[in-house]
Amino acid sequence: MDTLQLIRQFLSAQYGVAPESVSLDTPCAQIGIDSLVLLELIFEFESKYHVPEPKDDIAIPATIADLVALFDSLVADQN
Amino acid sequence: MAGHRVAITGVGLVSPFGGDAGDFFTRLLCGESAITYLVANDKHCPRAIPALQCSHFNPKAALGTALAHTMDRFAQLGTAAAFSAWRDAGFSVDDNSDKPDCGVSWGTALGGTLTFEQGYRTLYIANQKRVSPLSVVMGMHNAAASHIAIKLGLGNSCLTYSVACASSAVAIGAAFRAIRGGDATLMVVGGSDAPLSCGVIRAWEALRVLASATAATAPSACRPFHRNRTGLVLGEGAGALVLEQWEHAQARGARIYAELAGYGASCDHTHLVRPDCTGQVRAISQALRDGGIAPEAVDYVNAHGTATREGDSTEIAALKTVFGTHAPKVSVSATKSMHGHMLGASSAVEAIITALSVYRHTIPPTAYLDDLDADCAGVRHVTGQPQVDIPIRIALSNSFAFGGSNAVLAFRSVAQDMWT
Numbered sequence: 001m002d003t004l005q006l007i008r009q010f011l012s013a014q015y016g017v018a019p020e021s022v023s024l025d026t027p028c029a030q031i032g033i034d035s036l037v038l039l040e041l042i043f044e045f046e047s048k049y050h051v052p053e054p055k056d057d058i059a060i061p062a063t064i065a066d067l068v069a070l071f072d073s074l075v076a077d078q079n
Numbered sequence: 080m081a082g083h084r085v086a087i088t089g090v091g092l093v094s095p096f097g098g099d100a101g102d103f104f105t106r107l108l109c110g111e112s113a114i115t116y117l118v119a120n121d122k123h124c125p126r127a128i129p130a131l132q133c134s135h136f137n138p139k140a141a142l143g144t145a146l147a148h149t150m151d152r153f154a155q156l157g158t159a160a161a162f163s164a165w166r167d168a169g170f171s172v173d174d175n176s177d178k179p180d181c182g183v184s185w186g187t188a189l190g191g192t193l194t195f196e197q198g199y200r201t202l203y204i205a206n207q208k209r210v211s212p213l214s215v216v217m218g219m220h221n222a223a224a225s226h227i228a229i230k231l232g233l234g235n236s237c238l239t240y241s242v243a244c245a246s247s248a249v250a251i252g253a254a255f256r257a258i259r260g261g262d263a264t265l266m267v268v269g270g271s272d273a274p275l276s277c278g279v280i281r282a283w284e285a286l287r288v289l290a291s292a293t294a295a296t297a298p299s300a301c302r303p304f305h306r307n308r309t310g311l312v313l314g315e316g317a318g319a320l321v322l323e324q325w326e327h328a329q330a331r332g333a334r335i336y337a338e339l340a341g342y343g344a345s346c347d348h349t350h351l352v353r354p355d356c357t358g359q360v361r362a363i364s365q366a367l368r369d370g371g372i373a374p375e376a377v378d379y380v381n382a383h384g385t386a387t388r389e390g391d392s393t394e395i396a397a398l399k400t401v402f403g404t405h406a407p408k409v410s411v412s413a414t415k416s417m418h419g420h421m422l423g424a425s426s427a428v429e430a431i432i433t434a435l436s437v438y439r440h441t442i443p444p445t446a447y448l449d450d451l452d453a454d455c456a457g458v459r460h461v462t463g464q465p466q467v468d469i470p471i472r473i474a475l476s477n478s479f480a481f482g483g484s485n486a487v488l489a490f491r492s493v494a495q496d497m498w499t
Contacts, residue, residue: 016144032145039212 003045003068010044011037024065033060033067045071051078082259086328086335087490089170089321090431091163093156093271094418095314097135099163103418104435107443108465112417114301114312116294117275123204124277128284129292129300131314131419132275149213150226151191152315156424157223157271158230160317165231165267168321169333175232182235182263183224184254186246186270188423189279191218196276223271235263241423244383246270247318248426248478248486252342254322255488264327269319269427283313286352288387299447301420303384303413304391304455311385314419318427320434337437340473340491341370347483354390354479359397362485363475367401370489372473375405379442379474380458381433384413385420392454394477399457410469412461416446426478430488433476437492442466 004024011017017031033041038060046053051074061067090100095113098106106113117130133156138147141159150158161183162172194217198210216222221239228237236257240249247270254266274280283289290310292300301312328335343365347358367374383394391413399406414432421428436442448462476488 014144014148016139036149036213036216043209043212 003071004064006045006048007041007064007067010041014040022064024063024068026064028061028063028067035060045074049075051075083261084325085255085258085339086323086325086333087320087337087339087434088323088328088333088335089164089168090319090336090434091160091165091167092316092318092428092431093133093136093160094316094428095131095133100167100431100435104432104443107414107417107432108441110417110444110446110463112298112446114298114419116292116297121277124281126277126280128280129290129297129312130275131312131316131421133315146226149217151194151217151222152273153187153189153191153193153271154217154223154226156273156315156317157185157269157319158226160269160271160319161227161267164269164319164321172230175230177234178232179234180264181233182254182257182266183228183233183237184250184266184268185224185227185239186248186250186423186426187220187223187239187241187272188243188246189272189274190220190241191222192279193273193276194218196278227267231267233267235266242484242486243480243482244420244422244425245478245480245484245486246423246426248430248476248488249344249484251320251322251427251430251488252344252486255339255342258322258324265321265323267319268322269317270424271317272422272424273315274313274422275315280313289313290386301386301416302447303382303386303416303445304395304448304452304460305386306450306452308386308388308391308452310387311415312419314421316418316421316424316428318424318431320427320430335493336434337493338491339488341366341372341489343367343369343487345485347485349483351483352481354393355483356393356396356400358483359394359479359485360400362487363397363401363477366475366487366489370491372489374402377402377409377473377475378469378471379410379433379436381429381436381474381476382411382413383477383479384415384445386415390479392452394479395455395457406458409458410442410461410466411458412443412445414443416448426476426486429476429478433474433488433490437471437474437490440468440471442469442471
């Protein structure tokens, strides 16, 4: 599963966000991604891909593309 | 006590019966019990007890997926009840504009106990290293009140009281004083609890105060004032009311169920679990004095009546002390015989019952009271059928908590002039 798909699935299942409303250029704030949702997403991502959680504080990314890039970088760092 | 009068303009609940407050009250008038036999085939904690579950409640349908996801069940139940009361008072739950004169006063005994138990299971049974990042905000006792304030835009005080089984009576009393004193115009009040976790059930079993029953006898397991009563029945649920400054309610043409006229609180200061008649008398007397109410004006008492051996007889002794020769004329019923003990939510649910009794001039019975304990005699027990079309000038709702905290609310009929 690609990262965007995982984000869509999580937001749909837990927050009722329509998958089609989540695209790469969607602002995170527009679909309710706040600090708590971001933490949940990080946990979800970590459990799926077994990457270590980021040790530093993470600011809420501006867009879904930025969020995807963040998660993809965690995988890349692990490899 | 001088100050603003306080009107009750909205009621809402989530109960094991399903349906709204009106449906709930009708079921009680029929003497119908919502108690079922809970069987949980949990391999780590199998349990089978008489209990009350809100099995009709669908959190996602009531609150939406996102809101339901971020809440423990106690907050889901509470917020749904508050929304129901808010609508009943004539407001829209879609209006979250800033309302600085409106607040929340909530009660819960256990808060998010299910969330914390899930956390322990995750750590100690599933051997995971971490728990949900929402654990703190779901588990905190003030979660329900906070969600209600956020969704409805209530910017006045938002406080949560945890006083065991009197939690929501204390919350209602505090809000009553805030409105009377002019600190708020309107308060959403009530309480919620979701205690049917393994750890909570085991804890109550260890205290040996739960009613015993089989699957067949579960509906009649809770028998307050009965000679053969065996204890209380745990349940989950929530009750909410809208309290409003009288002039404010009248100005907008709101329906007023009753006036919340007095509040009394006391502490036994004698024992953690053994009730004390003197402490209860102080709370009842204070509620009457607070409302400028003569004991002879009280027509109905919704009793705390949990069906424990000592609790029921102590409460009746307190009523007889306060009312003296008037006691045999005071109608008394213990509706926990039908809706069980929702811990911190009980007082709010019983406040709704008492307000509706005053509004409809009708008193629900104590169910299954077919053999009155001699220690509980001396008042006018309502048994079998409800009392209908009777003048209720003043009604009281008693709540007596472990820890010795007592809270009593007094309700005055809007139509009381008709009865005098």
